[in-house]
Amino acid sequence: MRATWVFATLGAMLLTVPAAGVRSQAPRPPSIVLIYADDLGYGDVSSYGATSIRTPSIDRLADEGIRFTRAHSASATCTPSRYTLLTGEYAWRRPGTNILRGDAALVIDPARPTLASMLRTAGYSTGLVGKWHLGLGSGTPDWNGVLAPGPLELGFDEAFFVPATVDRVPTVFVENQRVVGADPADPIRVSYDEPVGSEPTGRANPGLLTLRPSHGHDQTIVNGISRIGYMSGGRAARWVDEDIAEIVTRRAVTFLERQQGRPFFLFFATHDPHVPRVPHARFAGRSGMGPRGDVILQFDWSVGEILRALDRLGLAKDTLVIVTSDNGPVLDDGYADQAVEKLGAHRPGGPFRGGKYSAFEAGTRVPFLLRWPAHVKPGVSDALVGQVDLFASLAALTRQRVPEGAAPDSQDILPALLGESGQGRDWLVVQAGALSIVRGHLKYIAPQSGPAGSQTTGIELGNDPSPQLYDLASDVGETRNLASERPKDVAALADLLARVRSGAVRPLR
Numbered sequence: 001m002r003a004t005w006v007f008a009t010l011g012a013m014l015l016t017v018p019a020a021g022v023r024s025q026a027p028r029p030p031s032i033v034l035i036y037a038d039d040l041g042y043g044d045v046s047s048y049g050a051t052s053i054r055t056p057s058i059d060r061l062a063d064e065g066i067r068f069t070r071a072h073s074a075s076a077t078c079t080p081s082r083y084t085l086l087t088g089e090y091a092w093r094r095p096g097t098n099i100l101r102g103d104a105a106l107v108i109d110p111a112r113p114t115l116a117s118m119l120r121t122a123g124y125s126t127g128l129v130g131k132w133h134l135g136l137g138s139g140t141p142d143w144n145g146v147l148a149p150g151p152l153e154l155g156f157d158e159a160f161f162v163p164a165t166v167d168r169v170p171t172v173f174v175e176n177q178r179v180v181g182a183d184p185a186d187p188i189r190v191s192y193d194e195p196v197g198s199e200p201t202g203r204a205n206p207g208l209l210t211l212r213p214s215h216g217h218d219q220t221i222v223n224g225i226s227r228i229g230y231m232s233g234g235r236a237a238r239w240v241d242e243d244i245a246e247i248v249t250r251r252a253v254t255f256l257e258r259q260q261g262r263p264f265f266l267f268f269a270t271h272d273p274h275v276p277r278v279p280h281a282r283f284a285g286r287s288g289m290g291p292r293g294d295v296i297l298q299f300d301w302s303v304g305e306i307l308r309a310l311d312r313l314g315l316a317k318d319t320l321v322i323v324t325s326d327n328g329p330v331l332d333d334g335y336a337d338q339a340v341e342k343l344g345a346h347r348p349g350g351p352f353r354g355g356k357y358s359a360f361e362a363g364t365r366v367p368f369l370l371r372w373p374a375h376v377k378p379g380v381s382d383a384l385v386g387q388v389d390l391f392a393s394l395a396a397l398t399r400q401r402v403p404e405g406a407a408p409d410s411q412d413i414l415p416a417l418l419g420e421s422g423q424g425r426d427w428l429v430v431q432a433g434a435l436s437i438v439r440g441h442l443k444y445i446a447p448q449s450g451p452a453g454s455q456t457t458g459i460e461l462g463n464d465p466s467p468q469l470y471d472l473a474s475d476v477g478e479t480r481n482l483a484s485e486r487p488k489d490v491a492a493l494a495d496l497l498a499r500v501r502s503g504a505v506r507p508l509r
Helices: 007-013 019-023 056-064 078-087 115-121 241-257 290-312 387-397 487-502
Strands: 031-037 066-068 125-131 158-162 189-191 230-232 264-269 319-325 368-371 379-381 427-431 435-439 442-445 468-471
Touching: 031 290, 056 290, 056 319, 056 368, 078 115, 078 387, 115 125, 115 264, 115 387, 125 241, 158 241, 241 264, 241 290, 290 319, 319 387, 427 487, 435 487, 442 487, 468 487
Parallel strands: 031 264, 031 319, 066 379, 125 158, 125 264
Antiparallel strands: 066 368, 189 230, 319 368, 427 435, 435 442, 442 468
16 A cells, blocks of 8 residues: 555645545554754764764655755744744744744744644644743743643643753753743742842852853853853753753653553654753764764764654654754854864854855754654655645644645645655745745845855845845856846746745645
8 A cells, every 4th residue: 555545636625625524544654753843954863964973863764754955944943934834824824933032932822733732733732842932821821830821722732841942041951831840949030131139140250160161152151151141040940961962762662662652743842952052971072073063973872862752662663753944054053062163064054055044945944854654764865845834744644634824835745755755745835034036956045135145153144135045956066146147937936935925825734
């Protein structure tokens, strides 16, 4: 039987045929594990061409599943990528979805369907472990009380997570709706506007630091590292950076161990290799590339622990595993951790130009591997796929309707994801400072004012007041702007992007 079962022929009908009618004719859908790295580049993985570092656990997925070469996150930064992944709506449609402060309110309306709520409706047990960074509460979060709405209100049955990023306060874990280890006698206070309490800052007390900032990141010191934002209190709740990967990985494995006879969805969103890069002792110094290389090895270990748990529990065959990243790589992202000095011949973005924050390919073209041993044959796919499409595609896989008005930018590309078709998206929009649209192998970057590059990260941002057009088939490094030579293509793609932005053009369902 074909791996897509009835989906390849009924894909267009799934949104109109009653779910119960389809369910009675098809085998049981798989459990789903989505492993989401933070700032992992296309060239950071050995199965994608890295030679200075080895990632055997991720490579195992490449050997046993499908390695996608033209997969994109929705944005070159984290919050908008996560928003789009969970909602199936491009974040640029919603003001306030750029990189959030650590004290931001929830940016997803709890009334709207999400990937998690859709799968829970399909009968899945749903869990979040790792990084959140989509805000909490309806106003300023109450770190000493109930933190709601949050993941539980968006469809997760349980959640254990870092509220924002590890370089932002508060430096605590949240389980479901409360800070883990919170002590009423030592209340947590957080501000992104002015100092709170008497905690030392990196700016005023550099001698207290074990990891110095290179730019920004010079406010409250926790665990010898100064962060973005001010915090006081919560001393018993504060994490130790070296232990974060182990803690969240063990929590993810525990979630898997508790699943009995019910399909599950685990969204395991790791911190690695985002800054501050502070590897556990077992990985420190192992890569020869400094802490950034070490935490890539640490991320690979986390992937391996999930795969080993699925094997041990007899769940691997019928579990669909995806490993991908929220955006492209960055070296100096605020801490002096020798990521630049120890880079050597390693190219985090692979053959692509740019990186995190950039409209060029390395900003959003990321590793994307999918394994489902029971139904997917190993291989390599150059289909154009986007993380925005996971909502509609997994709805099709689990025989769910996409509710009216939900996931407006998500397309069902299930045959491409399962390796049954080489055709993915016809066109895809990605976000950095500028919006870009890729159709076939042509890429158009809309005119955008602003600096051409970042003085702090050293990354080319792709901003240009004039349009840019690249033929990725012959110029994957985006070295030759063809806009002046091919004005008809520029006009056609600019028009398509304008119609997508206005809502006049929607993805096929």
